[in-house]
Amino acid sequence: DVKVTQSSRYLVKRTGEKVFLECVQDMDHENMFWYRQDPGLGLRLIYFSYDVKMKEKGDIPEGYSVSREKKERFSLILESASTNQTSMYLCASSAPWTGEGGYTFGSGTRLTVV
């Protein structure tokens, strides 16, 4: 019954490494989102996509990029990981109008950069 799948639950990377976080959804949703969540800061939007090959910056895009080559897959890339990118990363997908059912989240990736 899994609908949004994130490739890793836990990840440890070294400073300076290029990191790929993968997200796949099987609900044929147009919209996909990447958030990070830190204690006391809530959910912060990094990037989102409304269609294949389309991407828009969210509130905190610095240090990140994304790729959406297929409708079902939205990848988050940390170009050169830094310790301040240690966080919980959440992928979500939705119908074009989010009022129709809201978001479905993946189970999250807890990334630690050492």
Add this chain to the structure above:
Amino acid sequence: RKEVEQDPGPFNVPEGATVAFNCTYSNSASQSFFWYRQDCRKEPKLLMSVYSSGNEDGRFTAQLNRASQYISLLIRDSKLSDSATYLCAVPGNAGNMLTFGGGTRLMVKP
């Protein structure tokens, strides 16, 4: 004013109690609202959707007050397993993205 605001809590209640928390929103054009439940170190999961005046699902009731621009979540007969953070979410003007509140933490004690 923030787009979506919640009291962070924590709300500490005994088992069996009734507890309610509110979420205020600034976009008066919003037509739908969502409550998510998030357990510690897990992802948010949809608890309830609110499309008109309110919604009820077992011990949980969500109500919408359009005039005052807030939604509320009422939990009756609280269980230990209700301990979690509750996030409210509201679609933005374009309707293609949700704005989340910071969450309200609930702790149900024996």
